[in-house]
Amino acid sequence: MSSLSRDEVARVAGLARIDLTDAELDRLAGELDVIVESVARVSEIATPDVPATSHPLPLTNVFRPDVPVAPVDRDAVLASAPAAEGGRFLVPQILGEEA
Amino acid sequence: MSDLTRLTAADLADRLASGEVTSVEATQAHLDRIAAVDGQVHAFLHVSGEEALATAADVDRRRAAGEQLHALAGVPIAVKDVVVTQGLPTTAGSRILEGWVPPYDATLVERIKAAGLPILGKTNMDEFAMGSSTEHSAYGNTHNPWDLERIPGGSGGGSAAAVAAYEAPLAIGTDTGGSIRQPAAVTGTVGVKPTYGSVSRYGLIALASSLDQAGPVTRTVLDSALLHELIGGHDPRDSTSIPEPVPALVAAARQGATGDLRGVRVGVIRELQGEGYQPGVLARFEESLDLLRSAGAEIVEVTCPHFTYALAAYYLILPAEASSNLAKFDGMRFGLRVEPAEGPATAERVMAATRGQGFGDEVKRRIILGTYALSAGYYDAYYGSAQKVRTLIQRDFDAAFARADVLVSPTAPTTAFRLGEKLDDPLAMYLNDVATIPANLAGVPGLSVPSGLSDDGLPAGFQVLAPAKADDRLYRVGAALEALLEQSWEGPLLSRAPELEVAK
Numbered sequence: 060m061s062s063l064s065r066d067e068v069a070r071v072a073g074l075a076r077i078d079l080t081d082a083e084l085d086r087l088a089g090e091l092d093v094i095v096e097s098v099a100r101v102s103e104i105a106t107p108d109v110p111a112t113s114h115p116l117p118l119t120n121v122f123r124p125d126v127p128v129a130p131v132d133r134d135a136v137l138a139s140a141p142a143a144e145g146g147r148f149l150v151p152q153i154l155g156e157e158a
Numbered sequence: 159m160s161d162l163t164r165l166t167a168a169d170l171a172d173r174l175a176s177g178e179v180t181s182v183e184a185t186q187a188h189l190d191r192i193a194a195v196d197g198q199v200h201a202f203l204h205v206s207g208e209e210a211l212a213t214a215a216d217v218d219r220r221r222a223a224g225e226q227l228h229a230l231a232g233v234p235i236a237v238k239d240v241v242v243t244q245g246l247p248t249t250a251g252s253r254i255l256e257g258w259v260p261p262y263d264a265t266l267v268e269r270i271k272a273a274g275l276p277i278l279g280k281t282n283m284d285e286f287a288m289g290s291s292t293e294h295s296a297y298g299n300t301h302n303p304w305d306l307e308r309i310p311g312g313s314g315g316g317s318a319a320a321v322a323a324y325e326a327p328l329a330i331g332t333d334t335g336g337s338i339r340q341p342a343a344v345t346g347t348v349g350v351k352p353t354y355g356s357v358s359r360y361g362l363i364a365l366a367s368s369l370d371q372a373g374p375v376t377r378t379v380l381d382s383a384l385l386h387e388l389i390g391g392h393d394p395r396d397s398t399s400i401p402e403p404v405p406a407l408v409a410a411a412r413q414g415a416t417g418d419l420r421g422v423r424v425g426v427i428r429e430l431q432g433e434g435y436q437p438g439v440l441a442r443f444e445e446s447l448d449l450l451r452s453a454g455a456e457i458v459e460v461t462c463p464h465f466t467y468a469l470a471a472y473y474l475i476l477p478a479e480a481s482s483n484l485a486k487f488d489g490m491r492f493g494l495r496v497e498p499a500e501g502p503a504t505a506e507r508v509m510a511a512t513r514g515q516g517f518g519d520e521v522k523r524r525i526i527l528g529t530y531a532l533s534a535g536y537y538d539a540y541y542g543s544a545q546k547v548r549t550l551i552q553r554d555f556d557a558a559f560a561r562a563d564v565l566v567s568p569t570a571p572t573t574a575f576r577l578g579e580k581l582d583d584p585l586a587m588y589l590n591d592v593a594t595i596p597a598n599l600a601g602v603p604g605l606s607v608p609s610g611l612s613d614d615g616l617p618a619g620f621q622v623l624a625p626a627k628a629d630d631r632l633y634r635v636g637a638a639l640e641a642l643l644e645q646s647w648e649g650p651l652l653s654r655a656p657e658l659e660v661a662k
Binding site: 063067068071072073074075076077078079080083087090091093094095097098099100101102103104105106109110111112113114115116118121123131132135136138139140141142148150151152153154155 | 257258259260261262353354355368369394397398400464467470471473474481485488489490491492493494495497498502503504505506507508509510511513514515517519522523525526527529530533539540542543544545546547548549550552584585598599600601602626
């Protein structure tokens with residue numbers, strides 16, 4: 060089974076949108092390598108004939124009547140947002156300069 | 159009046175109903191207790207005294223007017239900080255949600271409020287419920303009331319410590335891999351993880367959606383049954399909620415308390431004992447088995463060969479689901495927003511800076527592990543294999559429940575360890591949940607009840623597991639064992655805990 064290098068941890072942290080310091084990367088790479096090696100043993104018994112289970116209880120197609128209900132109060136939601144303006148979330152620019 | 163904090167929830171409810179005490183008196187007694195001991199225990203992240211007293215006064219008024227009230231009306235309760243509460247700060251133990259006040263209530267909180275239980279406050283926990291010691295909270299450690307130098311378990315260490323320290327008679331926990339049961343075991347209290355879907359997940363800040371389940375944290379089995387019946391049952395806002403009534407749990411607990419278990423088959427899980435389990439924990443477990451036998455239960459040994467892979471499967475499935483669930487903490491709609499130190503403040507860079515600063519070590523570890531397990535090229539080997547192990551574990555349970563009505567094991571392999579002891583070794587920390595994780599993977603319910611003190615003088619727990627939707631069996635067997643043990647101890651185990659120093 061593959062091991063988890065420092066570069067790989069940096070790449071995955073980028074995918075997960077988490078900035079890490081160099082010290083964090085050093086530590087996490089070592090810890091995650093040990094954890095991945097340990098959990099990889101699941102493949103020992105996961106043979107092709109075993110179906111996968113994604114959910115503990117079999118429930119399918121759960122519907123409710125198509126009746127409108129009151130939404131959560133907008134102002135109450137915006138009150139706890141990092142920034143809001145004109146009844147909307149205020150967010151940073153979505154695209155970088157070069158785009 | 160300080161005696162009010164020592165009553166069980168059921169006894170307090172009786173005294174409230176008879177008019178012997180008021181809810182304001184009971185609530186104030188618990189707030190006084192919190193003021194006196196929580197400086198040492200630190201079970202609470204937020205105490206909502208004013209709101210609790212207002213609820214209590216309202217219940218007293220309605221009772222005086224002759225209104226028909228819920229059996230637990232007026233009995234105070236503490237709520238784990240992963241459950242959203244309208245108007246009360248909710249952080250899930252994370253810096254990233256510091257100061258966030260939810261605009262709505264979780265379904266279980268709605269039910270608590272509708273029944274008139276004053277909410278004393280929000281309890282400490284490992285950040286986003288990731289941990290077994292509550293040391294991963296961004297807001298400091300909770301201390302085990304039995305020994306303040308030791309962990310209270312986790313992730314729900316705050317809720318367990320609050321009931322163990324008589325700061326609350328009832329509390330809400332959540333259990334994704336043992337976060338209700340393991341804290342119960344190490345604090346000498348009772349905790350129940352209901353069948354997956356028995357209690358609504360609407361308004362729980364999700365960790366791993368296919369594993370999370372909220373449940374009761376109390377000092378007695380009967381109190382857990384009373385609380386489970388209140389918060390359980392179908393909720394159309396949670397599509398995984400079971401569309402059936404919960405079984406008669408309180409009746410099962412009362413039946414069990416008679417101590418008669420004739421005709422009940424109890425299966426001892428061979429894989430959940432032996433190596434790695436503290437001798438004193440195993441000794442208390444064997445004594446409990448003897449008591450069950452003396453009550454008429456038939457004890458059989460069952461084998462669940464795939465349980466040895468449960469921990470590995472869990473630490474793939476949980477991080478995978480968590481990495482997806484925690485993607486919503488992006489610094490845009492709630493909580494913390496951090497701008498990057500240099501360069502353009504684009505949304506993506508703000509997101510990464512916010513998550514880098516707002517998440518603690520364990521959360522980063524698990525999100526990165528989960529992202530890795532789900533990434534292209536690794537999905538089949540890791541996440542796909544873990545899902546197959548889940549099937550094999552469910553089959554083990556099916557085979558075992560064909561031979562036994564309930565399955566039993568020690569709840570946790572050891573008693574409470576010292577604060578800091580396992581903080582630098584994530585894998586050693588994960589092993590605390592080795593006996594509780596299989597139930598979450600299969601969706602079956604589990605209960606932990608105190609089994610006595612280990613050789614080190616600290617509490618150990620006895621775990622009972624039942625088939626899905628047969629939660630009533632937990633309460634019958636749990637209450638029987640509790641009654642028999644308390645007879646032999648001449649009182650509850652918690653009465654042997656050292657008295658906490660009371661702040662003036």
